[in-house]
Amino acid sequence: MTEGKRAPVTAMEVARLAGVSQSAVSRAFTPGANVSAAMRAKIMKVASQVGYRPNALARSLITGRSHMIGVAMGNLSNPFMAAALEELCVQLAHAKLRLLLFSAHHETPIEQVIQYQIEALVMLSVPITEALAKECEAARVPIVLFNRSVEDFEAPCVIGDNETGARAIAAFLLAGGHERIAFIGLGEESTSSREREAAFTAYLAEQGQPLYLREMAGFSQAGAASAMRRLLLRPDRPEAVFCANDHIAMIALEVAQAEFGLEPGRDISIVGFEDVPQASRPGVSLTTYSLPIGLMVERTIEVIDQLRNGETPPARVIIPGELIVRGSARKPHWGGAGRKPRQPEPEGAA
Amino acid sequence: MTEGKRAPVTAMEVARLAGVSQSAVSRAFTPGANVSAAMRAKIMKVASQVGYRPNALARSLITGRSHMIGVAMGNLSNPFMAAALEELCVQLAHAKLRLLLFSAHHETPIEQVIQYQIEALVMLSVPITEALAKECEAARVPIVLFNRSVEDFEAPCVIGDNETGARAIAAFLLAGGHERIAFIGLGEESTSSREREAAFTAYLAEQGQPLYLREMAGFSQAGAASAMRRLLLRPDRPEAVFCANDHIAMIALEVAQAEFGLEPGRDISIVGFEDVPQASRPGVSLTTYSLPIGLMVERTIEVIDQLRNGETPPARVIIPGELIVRGSARKPHWGGAGRKPRQPEPEGAA
DNA sequence: CTGAAAGCGCTAACAT
DNA sequence: ATGTTAGCGCTTTCAG
Numbered sequence: 001m002t003e004g005k006r007a008p009v010t011a012m013e014v015a016r017l018a019g020v021s022q023s024a025v026s027r028a029f030t031p032g033a034n035v036s037a038a039m040r041a042k043i044m045k046v047a048s049q050v051g052y053r054p055n056a057l058a059r060s061l062i063t064g065r066s067h068m069i070g071v072a073m074g075n076l077s078n079p080f081m082a083a084a085l086e087e088l089c090v091q092l093a094h095a096k097l098r099l100l101l102f103s104a105h106h107e108t109p110i111e112q113v114i115q116y117q118i119e120a121l122v123m124l125s126v127p128i129t130e131a132l133a134k135e136c137e138a139a140r141v142p143i144v145l146f147n148r149s150v151e152d153f154e155a156p157c158v159i160g161d162n163e164t165g166a167r168a169i170a171a172f173l174l175a176g177g178h179e180r181i182a183f184i185g186l187g188e189e190s191t192s193s194r195e196r197e198a199a200f201t202a203y204l205a206e207q208g209q210p211l212y213l214r215e216m217a218g219f220s221q222a223g224a225a226s227a228m229r230r231l232l233l234r235p236d237r238p239e240a241v242f243c244a245n246d247h248i249a250m251i252a253l254e255v256a257q258a259e260f261g262l263e264p265g266r267d268i269s270i271v272g273f274e275d276v277p278q279a280s281r282p283g284v285s286l287t288t289y290s291l292p293i294g295l296m297v298e299r300t301i302e303v304i305d306q307l308r309n310g311e312t313p314p315a316r317v318i319i320p321g322e323l324i325v326r327g328s329a330r331k332p333h334w335g336g337a338g339r340k341p342r343q344p345e346p347e348g349a350a
Numbered sequence: 351m352t353e354g355k356r357a358p359v360t361a362m363e364v365a366r367l368a369g370v371s372q373s374a375v376s377r378a379f380t381p382g383a384n385v386s387a388a389m390r391a392k393i394m395k396v397a398s399q400v401g402y403r404p405n406a407l408a409r410s411l412i413t414g415r416s417h418m419i420g421v422a423m424g425n426l427s428n429p430f431m432a433a434a435l436e437e438l439c440v441q442l443a444h445a446k447l448r449l450l451l452f453s454a455h456h457e458t459p460i461e462q463v464i465q466y467q468i469e470a471l472v473m474l475s476v477p478i479t480e481a482l483a484k485e486c487e488a489a490r491v492p493i494v495l496f497n498r499s500v501e502d503f504e505a506p507c508v509i510g511d512n513e514t515g516a517r518a519i520a521a522f523l524l525a526g527g528h529e530r531i532a533f534i535g536l537g538e539e540s541t542s543s544r545e546r547e548a549a550f551t552a553y554l555a556e557q558g559q560p561l562y563l564r565e566m567a568g569f570s571q572a573g574a575a576s577a578m579r580r581l582l583l584r585p586d587r588p589e590a591v592f593c594a595n596d597h598i599a600m601i602a603l604e605v606a607q608a609e610f611g612l613e614p615g616r617d618i619s620i621v622g623f624e625d626v627p628q629a630s631r632p633g634v635s636l637t638t639y640s641l642p643i644g645l646m647v648e649r650t651i652e653v654i655d656q657l658r659n660g661e662t663p664p665a666r667v668i669i670p671g672e673l674i675v676r677g678s679a680r681k682p683h684w685g686g687a688g689r690k691p692r693q694p695e696p697e698g699a700a
Numbered sequence: 701c702t703g704a705a706a707g708c709g710c711t712a713a714c715a716t
Numbered sequence: 717a718t719g720t721t722a723g724c725g726c727t728t729t730c731a732g
Contacts, residue, residue, distance in 0.1 A: 021703045051488040056465035058725035082426040093458040101451045108443040115406035138401040254633025283604025408709035
């Protein structure tokens with residue numbers, strides 16, 4: 001260990017080198033502080049020479065604001081989750097907040113995260129466990145739910161307009177003249193899936209054409225594929241299938257094409273929810289209800305900021321989307337529900 | 351603000367309540383410390399009653415170890431990246447390390463992350479910019495490259511065996527009797543793409559059958575699609591296309607099917623690299639070279655730990671994969687390169 | 701506007 | 717084995 005592991009530069013050293021007090025250095029690095037321009041310039045010069053960077057940990061310790069936000073994520077193989085996390089990452093950075101990531105599955109101990117003095121916890125489409133809720137309450141860490149509703153626990157949530165979306169899809173399928181209409185859900189733990197299903201079946205029932213069949217995909221690719229297979233193996237297979245999200249819908253699409261030789265949009269209609277980037281790809285062309293991730297994240301950060309400032313955010317922020325008609329489902333003859341499909345946008349591949 | 355925002359419990363308070371010194375409380379919460387079982391029990395009891403949790407920030411300040419690892423991610427729409435991040439998240443948590451996430455694009459200021467005293471920075475398949483390298487060097491934050499090689503900057507990296515993989519694919523395609531063989535790369539910034547291409551073309555040349563065409567996808571879905579279109583629009587279109595990664599390959603597959611009516615494996619052969627979860631789906635069935643993400647992440651964390659302990663990790667860790675033969679490319683008649691395809695594994699859909 | 705002094709909550713020598 | 721005493725690097729009164 002003869003390695004010259006020189007200690008990192010502190011404000012004290014900068015102060016000495018600049019011939020000023022240590023608190024002057026602190027002020028120089030504090031945006032709205034009471035420092036003369038001359039002093040600040042002098043300090044900044046020395047600081048950059050020696051490569052000084054304020055220690056955020058020490059600062060947080062004294063200000064009581066860590067600027068860190070915990071994010072609990074579920075399975076990233078759902079492209080919507082990946083997109084949401086990415087957007088959250090960008091917008092949090094823009095709001096000068098750090099993102100402390102952990103996996104909600106795999107039993108990551110939440111207390112480990114809380115110990116880092118996070119100022120809020122965002123649940124990315126994952127359920128709140130009893131233990132987690134208690135820990136957060138005790139530590140006074142507010143929780144924000146993204147793309148998921150509250151259940152027994154009280155917390156603000158930011159979600160897409162599941163009801164309007166599911167009803168729009170039901171109307172679209174009915175208008176397309178479909179008779180046997182099925183639904184593939186995610187699972188009972190998913191509030192989004194439940195809400196979408198409820199609104200969907202309610203609308204169908206209102207129109208005197210109740211849901212034909214119902215399957216659950218669970219949270220695996222294989223589960224989604226088997227759910228679709230069960231549907232298509234029926235003697236009278238459904239004419240249309242509404243899937244609780246695009247991820248399931250895309251798998252359903254593949255099963256219909258690859259295993260049953262059905263052409264989506266002609267032999268069978270498949271509709272998703274969320275409008276993930278892949279949905280617009282040539283080989284997918286999924287009809288779906290879009291959820292504006294950018295806006296959802298924006299509102300989420302607003303909620304976080306309110307929480308950080310001791311204000312009371314709305315209990316429930318619902319973001320409207322729109323029906324995106326592409327090729328995976330037969331269109332009504334009058335050609336009209338929803339807007340015209342969006343163009344594929346530039347999307348990363350690295 | 352009449353709200354009872356009681357301050358969080360400190361070790362001092364616990365000490366008072368338990369009638370012991372504050373350092374005793376500290377010791378009680380330090381695994382290998384010199385405390386009697388009785389004292390620890392007494393303290394733990396009081397602590398849990400008042401909901402005390404040690405402040406990790408204060409601890410880090412004094413120990414000089416934040417236990418935080420910065421992770422710079424690129425575009426998560428590439429499923430391999432999503433899977434890698436997820437695995438990293440789980441394994442870092444298991445190693446008692448926190449994951450501070452930020453986006454390498456969108457110019458997130460790296461210094462903001464460094465100020466949090468991260469102990470290492472993992473670059474998830476994203477390039478190191480000049481500025482970033484300098485900042486990290488000055489702050490003495492070691493960098494680890496994941497799925498990406500070094501270029502002008504010196505840093506340990508953990509990568510898949512691009513050379514062996516690309517050569518295996520080339521051999522497989524040659525054995526399949528393909529003559530016009532093309533390559534779609536990611537872009538010159540991607541070292542993985544470059545390495546895979548180099549080994550691929552080298553092997554083809556060695557066998558006296560040089561690469562037929564070469565296109566670049568760039569980092570967008572649209573770019574990958576157009577690259578494939580350019581290839582297929584040729585009067586003598588390629589018989590086989592090797593794509594630098596599965597993400598590109600899956601888009602190429604869709605373009606071939608949806609826009610040109612070609613059946614992969616019969617009319618055209620398409621091969622990817624990495625073996626993402628989607629590659630095994632029924633409608634995709636992509637022949638590819640698998641990269642074991644779990645192992646790659648494991649080795650990455652080993653490197654991080656060495657760095658944290660002042661040891662010198664290997665400059666380059668290369669993880670072997672294996673050729674996964676599925677249906678997207680014509681197989682050799684002698685039926686033999688590579689192993690039999692893996693079964694689809696349970697994979698999240700939430 | 702600037703400097704001195706008092707901590708933030710905790711760990712790590714020191715004593716005992 | 718336990719308590720006492722210094723700080724970690726910084727912000728924030730409080731004087732001047």
